[in-house]
Amino acid sequence: MSRIWGGIHPPCDDIPGRLIAIEIAADAFSKAEGYFACCQANAPSTPGTIQAVGGNTKVCPGETKTYSVANVAGATSYTWIPPAGGVIVSGQGTTSIVVNYTSAFTAGDSLKVIANNSCAFSAPRSTLIRRNSPAVPGLISGTNFGLCNQSNVPYSVPTYAGVTHNWNITNASGSVVASGQGSNTITVNFSPSFVSGNLTVTANNGCGTSTVRKLALKATPAAPGTITGPVSVCANQQSVPYSIDPIANASAYVWTVPSGSRIFDGTTLSNSATMTTQSTSVFVNFKNTPGKVIVKGVNACGNGTAKNIAVSFGCREEADKVLGSEWSVSVFPNPSSDYFLVTLTDFEFFHAITPVIEVIDVLGRIVFTDSFTQNVYELSGGTLSPGIYTAIISVGNESKSLKIVKTE
Known part of the structure; x- marks a missing residue:
C-alpha cells in the first residue's frame, strides 16, 4: 500500500x-x-450421467450422436469436451449436444461436461465413448456335408444391428453365393467339381471388419449316426438286423460285414460280404468269422466317412452244415415278404424218410407244418404274419433249425 x-x-x-x-x-x-x-x-453440482440417445455409447467414424444431461440447479451454462475425433455440431453451452465422429476417431475416449454459473464451475462428468467394432458373427447354421452339386442350400448367422455380412467360399471350384450377400442369410449353389472347403463370413461396419467365422464343408455325405443292432451273436446266426438313420444327401449306402457273411436288404441277398443299397436297414446272415458291421453313405461325389460296430460270437447255431451230419439245409431269400425257398442237400439219402418242416413263432407256437416232396420246399409268406420265426426241418430222429424273418 x-x-x-x-x-x-x-x-x-x-x-x-x-x-x-x-x-x-x-x-x-x-x-x-x-x-x-x-x-x-454456490458452485453448481457435478452433472448427472451423460445419456446417449438410443442408449448406445459405441460409435463409428461417420456417425452422428446426440448426448444430454439433466439440468443442474444453479447452472447457467454447460461446457462440453468431445472425445478425440469428435466434433460438436450443435448444442455447446446447453444440456444437449450433437457430436459428429470423423475418421480421426480411432480409439475409445471420454466425452466430458461441466456445469457453470457466474460464480464458479462444477467438477466434470465423463463417459467413455468406444468404437463399435463388429463382433465375430455367431455360429453358421446350415448343412455342411453331402453338398455334391446341391443348389440353393441355405446358411445363416444371428442378426446384429448396424452391420453387413461378407460371405465367401474357399476352394469354391465354381460354387457361388447365389443370394443374400451382405445379409445374415444366404443361399449357395455348389458345383459338381466341389470337393471340400470352408464357408466364411465376417461382420462389417464403419469401424472395420470382424474376425472370420467359418464352417467346414464337404461334398460327400456325413458319417452315419449310431448303428443299431446286437454286438454279440451266434456263429452261423441268420437274419440279424442292423440299421442307421438316413444320412442327408446320401444316394446309397455301402454295408460291409465279416468275411463269409451275407447281407439282405429286404429285396436282394448279397453274394459277397459287401452290398451297396439304398436301404438304411439290413439283415446279416453270419458265418463262422466275427468282425465288424460297417456302413457309409455315398453320393455322386464319392464315399462318406464310415461308421462300424464290432460283433463278437458268444455261441454257435446250427446252419447250412453241422459237423458230423450228412445233410444240410438253407433258406433263401431271408428275410422276405413273399416266399422262402428251404433247400435240403443229399435229398436222395432220405428217400425212405419224408422230411417235415415246422414253423414256430416267438411264443413257441407251431403256426405251420408240412412235408417235403423234393429237395426244395417253397414256404409261402402269405401263411405268416410279419415277424421272426424258427423253421425246424426234421428227418427221422434228426432235425435242424433256421431263423426266418417275414417282412411287411
Missing part, C-alpha cells in the same frame, strides 16, 4: 502509505475471503 501511495520509487519515508495499509488491509482481506467463500458455496 505504501508503494501505491508513494509511486514506483517512493521516498525514503513513506509513513502515510503504511498507515493507510494498516487501516484497510484487514478489512479488504476479509471481504475477499467472503466473496470467494460465497462463490464456492
Whole structure:
C-alpha cells in the first residue's frame, strides 16, 4: 500500500502509505475471503450421467450422436469436451449436444461436461465413448456335408444391428453365393467339381471388419449316426438286423460285414460280404468269422466317412452244415415278404424218410407244418404274419433249425 501511495520509487519515508495499509488491509482481506467463500458455496453440482440417445455409447467414424444431461440447479451454462475425433455440431453451452465422429476417431475416449454459473464451475462428468467394432458373427447354421452339386442350400448367422455380412467360399471350384450377400442369410449353389472347403463370413461396419467365422464343408455325405443292432451273436446266426438313420444327401449306402457273411436288404441277398443299397436297414446272415458291421453313405461325389460296430460270437447255431451230419439245409431269400425257398442237400439219402418242416413263432407256437416232396420246399409268406420265426426241418430222429424273418 505504501508503494501505491508513494509511486514506483517512493521516498525514503513513506509513513502515510503504511498507515493507510494498516487501516484497510484487514478489512479488504476479509471481504475477499467472503466473496470467494460465497462463490464456492454456490458452485453448481457435478452433472448427472451423460445419456446417449438410443442408449448406445459405441460409435463409428461417420456417425452422428446426440448426448444430454439433466439440468443442474444453479447452472447457467454447460461446457462440453468431445472425445478425440469428435466434433460438436450443435448444442455447446446447453444440456444437449450433437457430436459428429470423423475418421480421426480411432480409439475409445471420454466425452466430458461441466456445469457453470457466474460464480464458479462444477467438477466434470465423463463417459467413455468406444468404437463399435463388429463382433465375430455367431455360429453358421446350415448343412455342411453331402453338398455334391446341391443348389440353393441355405446358411445363416444371428442378426446384429448396424452391420453387413461378407460371405465367401474357399476352394469354391465354381460354387457361388447365389443370394443374400451382405445379409445374415444366404443361399449357395455348389458345383459338381466341389470337393471340400470352408464357408466364411465376417461382420462389417464403419469401424472395420470382424474376425472370420467359418464352417467346414464337404461334398460327400456325413458319417452315419449310431448303428443299431446286437454286438454279440451266434456263429452261423441268420437274419440279424442292423440299421442307421438316413444320412442327408446320401444316394446309397455301402454295408460291409465279416468275411463269409451275407447281407439282405429286404429285396436282394448279397453274394459277397459287401452290398451297396439304398436301404438304411439290413439283415446279416453270419458265418463262422466275427468282425465288424460297417456302413457309409455315398453320393455322386464319392464315399462318406464310415461308421462300424464290432460283433463278437458268444455261441454257435446250427446252419447250412453241422459237423458230423450228412445233410444240410438253407433258406433263401431271408428275410422276405413273399416266399422262402428251404433247400435240403443229399435229398436222395432220405428217400425212405419224408422230411417235415415246422414253423414256430416267438411264443413257441407251431403256426405251420408240412412235408417235403423234393429237395426244395417253397414256404409261402402269405401263411405268416410279419415277424421272426424258427423253421425246424426234421428227418427221422434228426432235425435242424433256421431263423426266418417275414417282412411287411
